[in-house]
Amino acid sequence: MKGNVIVGQSGGPTAVINSSLAGVYRTAVDRGAKKVYGMLYGIQGLLDEQYVDLSKYIRSDLDVEILKRTPSAFLGTCRYKLPDIHENQEIYVKIFEILNKLNIECFIYIGGNDSMDTIKKLSDYAILTGQSQKFVGVPKTIDNDLALTDHTPGYGSAAKYIATSTKEVIRDGIGFSYKKQQVIIIEIMGRNAGWLTGAAALSRGEDCDGPDLIYLPELTFDIEKFTAKVRKLLEKKDVVVVAVSEGIRIKDGRYVSELGSASDYVDAFGHKQLTGTASYLANVIHRDIGCKTRAVEFSTLQRSAAHLASRVDVNEAFMVGGAAVKAADEGDSGKMVVIDRVSDDPYQCATGIYDVHKIANGEKMVPREWITKDGTYVTEEFIDYVRPLIQGDSPSVMVDGIPRHLYMGKK
Amino acid sequence: MKGNVIVGQSGGPTAVINSSLAGVYRTAVDRGAKKVYGMLYGIQGLLDEQYVDLSKYIRSDLDVEILKRTPSAFLGTCRYKLPDIHENQEIYVKIFEILNKLNIECFIYIGGNDSMDTIKKLSDYAILTGQSQKFVGVPKTIDNDLALTDHTPGYGSAAKYIATSTKEVIRDGIGFSYKKQQVIIIEIMGRNAGWLTGAAALSRGEDCDGPDLIYLPELTFDIEKFTAKVRKLLEKKDVVVVAVSEGIRIKDGRYVSELGSASDYVDAFGHKQLTGTASYLANVIHRDIGCKTRAVEFSTLQRSAAHLASRVDVNEAFMVGGAAVKAADEGDSGKMVVIDRVSDDPYQCATGIYDVHKIANGEKMVPREWITKDGTYVTEEFIDYVRPLIQGDSPSVMVDGIPRHLYMGKK
Numbered sequence: 164m165k166g167n168v169i170v171g172q173s174g175g176p177t178a179v180i181n182s183s184l185a186g187v188y189r190t191a192v193d194r195g196a197k198k199v200y201g202m203l204y205g206i207q208g209l210l211d212e213q214y215v216d217l218s219k220y221i222r223s224d225l226d227v228e229i230l231k232r233t234p235s236a237f238l239g240t241c242r243y244k245l246p247d248i249h250e251n252q253e254i255y256v257k258i259f260e261i262l263n264k265l266n267i268e269c270f271i272y273i274g275g276n277d278s279m280d281t282i283k284k285l286s287d288y289a290i291l292t293g294q295s296q297k298f299v300g301v302p303k304t305i306d307n308d309l310a311l312t313d314h315t316p317g318y319g320s321a322a323k324y325i326a327t328s329t330k331e332v333i334r335d336g337i338g339f340s341y342k343k344q345q346v347i348i349i350e351i352m353g354r355n356a357g358w359l360t361g362a363a364a365l366s367r368g369e370d371c372d373g374p375d376l377i378y379l380p381e382l383t384f385d386i387e388k389f390t391a392k393v394r395k396l397l398e399k400k401d402v403v404v405v406a407v408s409e410g411i412r413i414k415d416g417r418y419v420s421e422l423g424s425a426s427d428y429v430d431a432f433g434h435k436q437l438t439g440t441a442s443y444l445a446n447v448i449h450r451d452i453g454c455k456t457r458a459v460e461f462s463t464l465q466r467s468a469a470h471l472a473s474r475v476d477v478n479e480a481f482m483v484g485g486a487a488v489k490a491a492d493e494g495d496s497g498k499m500v501v502i503d504r505v506s507d508d509p510y511q512c513a514t515g516i517y518d519v520h521k522i523a524n525g526e527k528m529v530p531r532e533w534i535t536k537d538g539t540y541v542t543e544e545f546i547d548y549v550r551p552l553i554q555g556d557s558p559s560v561m562v563d564g565i566p567r568h569l570y571m572g573k574k
Numbered sequence: 575m576k577g578n579v580i581v582g583q584s585g586g587p588t589a590v591i592n593s594s595l596a597g598v599y600r601t602a603v604d605r606g607a608k609k610v611y612g613m614l615y616g617i618q619g620l621l622d623e624q625y626v627d628l629s630k631y632i633r634s635d636l637d638v639e640i641l642k643r644t645p646s647a648f649l650g651t652c653r654y655k656l657p658d659i660h661e662n663q664e665i666y667v668k669i670f671e672i673l674n675k676l677n678i679e680c681f682i683y684i685g686g687n688d689s690m691d692t693i694k695k696l697s698d699y700a701i702l703t704g705q706s707q708k709f710v711g712v713p714k715t716i717d718n719d720l721a722l723t724d725h726t727p728g729y730g731s732a733a734k735y736i737a738t739s740t741k742e743v744i745r746d747g748i749g750f751s752y753k754k755q756q757v758i759i760i761e762i763m764g765r766n767a768g769w770l771t772g773a774a775a776l777s778r779g780e781d782c783d784g785p786d787l788i789y790l791p792e793l794t795f796d797i798e799k800f801t802a803k804v805r806k807l808l809e810k811k812d813v814v815v816v817a818v819s820e821g822i823r824i825k826d827g828r829y830v831s832e833l834g835s836a837s838d839y840v841d842a843f844g845h846k847q848l849t850g851t852a853s854y855l856a857n858v859i860h861r862d863i864g865c866k867t868r869a870v871e872f873s874t875l876q877r878s879a880a881h882l883a884s885r886v887d888v889n890e891a892f893m894v895g896g897a898a899v900k901a902a903d904e905g906d907s908g909k910m911v912v913i914d915r916v917s918d919d920p921y922q923c924a925t926g927i928y929d930v931h932k933i934a935n936g937e938k939m940v941p942r943e944w945i946t947k948d949g950t951y952v953t954e955e956f957i958d959y960v961r962p963l964i965q966g967d968s969p970s971v972m973v974d975g976i977p978r979h980l981y982m983g984k985k
Contacts, residue, residue, distance in 0.1 A: 176749050204752035234742055236749035326976050328875055331645055334979060335878040338587050338647035341615035368974065370981035462870045464739055467746040471881060473975065553975035563779065564884065564964035565737050568745060570781035 164195045164492050166268030170217075171202035171209065172236040173243070173274035173281065175304065177317025178324070178469040179480035181569070182231040183273045183301050184238065186484025188217055189227060191269070194492050200265055206272075206281055207241035210254065212261060220571055231477055232559050233568040234469035244277055245284045248291070255288045262296055269297050269491035273484070275304040275315075276526070279499050283519040286497030297491035300499035300519055301483050305466045307358035310525035311517050312501035316483055317466070319476030319552030322362035324468045325351055325461060326553060329374060330366035332459055333404050340401040344454040346393055347404045349374070350441035352465055354410040357381050357529045359465065361541040362549055363406035375403050380410035381528050382538045384419060389444070390451045392539060397452065409440050419443055470566050474555025479512065486514040510551035575606045575903050577679030581628075582613035582620065583647040584654070584685035584692065586715065588728025589735070589880040590891035592980070593642040594684045594712050595649065597895025599628055600638060602680070605903050611676055617683075617692055618652035621665065623672060631982055642888055643970050644979040645880035655688055656695045659702070666699045673707055680708050680902035684895070686715040686726075687937070690910050694930040697908030708902035711910035711930055712894050716877045718769035721936035722928050723912035727894055728877070729769060730887030730963030735879045736762055736872060737776035737964060743870055744782060744815050751812040755865040757804055758815045760785070761852035763876055765821040768792050768940045770876065772952040773960055774817035786814050791821035792939050793949045795830060800855070801862045803950060808863065820851050830854055881977050885966025890923065897925040921962035 168191040172180055184201070191199045201220075203213040215238075221227060230237060248255060262270065270285065272278050279300045286298040302309050307318035329349060336347050353359040357379025367373025375396050378384055384407075396403045411419050420440040441458035449456045483500045490498060498516045505511040533545040559566030579602040583591055595612070602610045612631075614624035626649075632638060641648060659666060673681065681696065683689050690711045697709040713720050718729035740760060747758050764770040768790025778784025786807050789795055800816075807814045822830050831851040852869035860867045890913060897911045909927045916922040944956040970977030 172749075176746055207752060233745070235745040239752055240749050241752055323975055327881055328879070330976060330979070331878040331880065332874055334644070334646040335587055335874045338583075338651050341618060341650055341652055365976060368976070370979045457874070459873045459875075460871065463743055463746045463868070464870075467742040468739070469742065470738055550975065555975075556969070556972060558967070558969065561967060563961065564734055564966075565741060565776060565779070568741070568781045 164191070164268060166196070166266045167198040167200060168196045168269045168271065168488060169200040169202060169214065169262070169265060169267045170271040170273065171205045172238050172240045173205040173272060173278040174240060175275070175466060176235040176240060177303055177305050177466050178234045178320040178472045179316055179476050180235070180273060180303050181233045181237045182477045182480035183303060183316060183484035185221070185227050185230045186481035187271050187273070187301070187488055188221055190485035190488040194488060198265070200267070201238045204239040205241035205243060206245065206258070207243040208239065209261060210257060214265070215571070220569065226569060229560055229567055230569040231481060232469055232472070232557060232566065234467040237569060237571065242277065245281055248284060248288055258285065259288070259292070259294060267296055269299065269488060271299055271301060271487050271491065273301040273303050275302070275306070275309060279519045279522050282499065283497055286519070289496065297494065297496040299487040299491040299495055301487045302499060302501065303480070305359060306353055306356055308356040308526045308528070309522065310527045311522050313504040313512065314502060314552055316476060316480035318358060319479070320469070320472040321359055321465050322365065322549055323473045323553035324465050324471050325359060325362045326365035327471060328461060329363045329406065330371050333366065333371055333374070336402045336404065336457070344397055344401050346445070346448045346452070346454055346456045347402065348441040348444050348456065348458050349404070349406045350409055350439055350458065350460045351406055352461070353380060353408045355380055355526060355528070357408050360406055360408040361529060361545050364541050364546055365549060365553060374406040376405045376539045377541055378405070378407045378411050378539065379529055379534060379541070380408040380412065381531070382534065383414055384411040386413065386447060390447060393448055394452055397454065405444070407440055407444065411440060470559045472557040473553045474557045475552055477557040483514055490516050507547065507551070575602070575679060577607070577677045578609040578611060579607045579680045579682065579899060580611040580613060580625065580673070580676060580678045581682040581684065582616045583649050583651045584616040584683060584689040585651060586686070586877060587646040587651060588714055588716050588877050589645045589731040589883045590727055590887050591646070591684060591714050592644045592648045593888045593891035594714060594727060594895035596632070596638050596641045597892035598682050598712070598899055599632055601896035601899040605899060609676070611678070612649045615650040616652035616654060617656065617669070618654040619650065620672060621668060626982070631980065637980060640971055640978055641980045642892060643880055643883070643968060643977065645878040648980060648982065653688065656692055659695060659699055669696065670699070670703070670705060678707055680710065680899060682710055682712060682895070682898050682902065684712040684714050686713070686717070686720060690930045690933050693910065694908060697930070700907065708905065708907040710898040710902040710906055712898045713910060713912065714891070716770060717764055717767055719767040719937045719939070720933065721938045722933050724915040724923065725913060725963060727887060727891035730890070731880070731883040732770055732876050733773035733776065733960055734884045734964035735876050735882050736770060736773045738882060739872060740774045740785060740817065741777035741782050744777065744785070747813045747815065747868070755808055755812050757856070757859045757863070757865055757867045758813065759852040759855050759867065759869050760815070760817045761820055761850055761869065761871045762817055763872070764791060764819045766791055766937060766939070768819050771817055771819040772940060772956050775952050775957055776960060776964060785817040787816045787950045788952055789816070789818045789822050789950065790940055790945060790952070791819040791823065792942070793945065794825055795822040797824065797858060801858060804859055805863055808865065816855070818851055818855065822851060881970045883968040884964045885968045886963055888968040894925055901927050918958065918962070
């Protein structure tokens with residue numbers, strides 16, 4: 164490589180998005196890049212000429228290892244969609260001015276569907292205007308909803324966090340169950356795809372029964388059937404645990420989370436009161452059955468708990484980052500690196516590469532046949548698919564009792 | 575020891591309550607106990623003759639290690655207060671019948687304030703009726719609100735979880751902050767004492783600014799001053815992070831968490847809508863300042879996340895369990911083992927023993943001088959006190975990607 168590399172991060176963060184950044188950096192340096200720049204806050208920051216020389220922050224092999232264990236976007240991220248080329252050429256002129264000024268040869272963008280749209284438009288513009296930069300995308304999302312790749316980096320670590328935390332919440336619940344019944348409802352991210360919620364099933368094993376019911380957003384949610392199921396389970400056991408996606412909807416298309424504010428009620432401030440999915444359902448159970456309920460939300464920790472990242476995920480994220488630089492350096496552009504599963508057992512994966520024109524904006528759902536017939540659990544096929552992705556640990560480097568992260572300081 | 579030992583767990587669970595159980599078991603066996611029984615669901619289960627022979631479940635040194643890493647109460651727990659002796663002698667007669675039948679010499683109870691009340695009453699009854707059993711308590715609570723002990727087992731691990739998760743939530747927030755402002759409010763357990771909430775300050779270090787504001791329940795909360803503080807911080811920075819105790823109250827004594835339901839509003843089910851402290855304050859900020867807000871609750875994970883337990887805490891919990899058996903075997907009764915801090919730096923602790931008549935029902939608060947003058951943070955003294963308690967890791971034994979726990983199966 165004769166020129167320089169620039170890399171950015173975009174969209175929702177994950178526990179391993181910086182492992183991909185580390186992979187990009189390492190391979191770029193190994194392939195002879197003079198400089199490796201990092202855009203601050205993705206393409207949005209780049210438009211404001213916000214970028215750094217990464218060698219200022221990644222100064223040693225230890226820094227690389229700590230970066231791999233740092234959650235959230237080290238460079239900062241954005242949600243920013245480029246306009247179509249014919250709509251606003253100026254913005255493209257500006258971006259390419261900056262790229263040319265920095266002598267960029269490879270532009271690497273780590274992100275989800277929207278970020279691949281950026282790769283597509285920039286590579287199209289380079290071709291249209293006869294410029295030589297190569298644009299390659301690195302997949303990233305906890306939601307695992309990108310098409311064409313077996314799975315996305317970030318998903319395995321989120322799944323491991325969800326499985327572990329679900330198991331710990333279940334343990335906490337059953338310790339308290341003497342002569343009283345309790346229903347625990349756990350709310351998990353994933354507005355449209357149930358990959359994350361289904362991962363709660365991985366808590367089941369020799370030492371844990373796992374959740375009793377799992378509801379994915381792929382199927383319509385029926386509140387009456389749900390309470391009937393819970394009531395039936397309470398005839399046999401004292402603690403019932405339910406994992407629900409934040410995105411489950413009832414027949415008329417409304418999210419369950421909207422129902423808590425379905426009335427005209429506005430709070431003291433004149434705002435509609437928004438109840439979470441889990442707390443709404445906990446209220447329903449309490450009303451209809453009368454037992455104790457608890458709503459638990461895993462919140463942003465499911466995407467940022469790097470201390471519990473999956474080693475498989477950390478390594479794969481690093482690998483796809485490096486593969487993107489290699490592909491761009493070898494002349495690919497307008498492409499995204501994907502993960503191809505070579506074998507289920509033993510688990511083996513390799514990288515592949517796809518045209519982003521085919522990838523962008525397709526959302527991958529959990530297949531219907533991986534959800535049980537009655538729609539209240541995932542099947543063994545689902546579990547077999549996810550299980551390899553949560554294997555192995557990536558222990559944080561602990562300093563004074565808590566994980567050390569690589570930190571840029573105030574930007 | 576010629577007779578047998580019985581041990582029970584009571585009150586809210588912690589990440590290391592089973593490490594104390596393991597310590598009791600190990601020392602009892604080492605000191606020659608013929609049998610070590612476990613009460614199921616504490617004294618409440620014992621009254622129903624629910625108990626097990628622990629050797630059936632702890633069969634190897636590996637089992638001991640896994641038990642030390644298993645969160646929540648392995649034996650099950652209860653919240654059950656014995657009546658005063660003069661009120662209901664029958665219940666005492668029944669308990670001592672069971673103890674005599676099992677040839678119990680030492681009765682060990684792992685718990686908080688209420689559990690020490692059980693130790694007190696049983697030891698009083700034994701003395702009054704001339705029976706020889708010894709009753710010793712093992713302290714346990716994430717709240718750290720027990721008097722006379724430097725700190726309580728369970729607190730250090732909860733503090734480590736809170737510090738780590740706060741740091742991860744902050745990282746997640748700052749990655750997203752380009753050209754938009756955000757206020758994140760984290761709600762932490764502790765109805766009356768702020769030990770847990772103050773631990774959020776431990777997230778601050780070379781690589782993290784920590785929360786900007788910390789509000790403990792020891793001081794009256796003023797909503798107007800709070801919003802003014804946040805507004806001022808937003809003039810200088812884009813992401814403001816606030817840690818609040820679930821137990822903060824306003825001047826008239828009401829909990830902040832009650833204010834969300836202060837109106838007459840009842841939801842679709844006729845129930846008052848209860849908002850959490852964090853979500854209520856997030857609504858206030860959104861109304862008054864207009865920026866994006868996020869409420870995060872650490873929920874039961876702060877007491878059950880054994881995968882992130884502090885090694886110091888695990889070891890101390892084990893130690894106090896063993897010390898209780900030793901004390902009882904040497905003739906102490908009506909006592910609780912405590913932790914005495916021998917030295918701050920280097921940190922050194924040893925066990926002591928106190929009369930439970932002096933301990934029961936006193937609640938230890940964060941001293942006023944460990945909270946900053948304006949009441950919005952903890953001082954360096956607070957941090958110096960807690961920091962040693964979160965040191966060292968106790969990695970879970972990972973099986974197929976998630977932590978393995980010792981499990982009794984369906985009881």
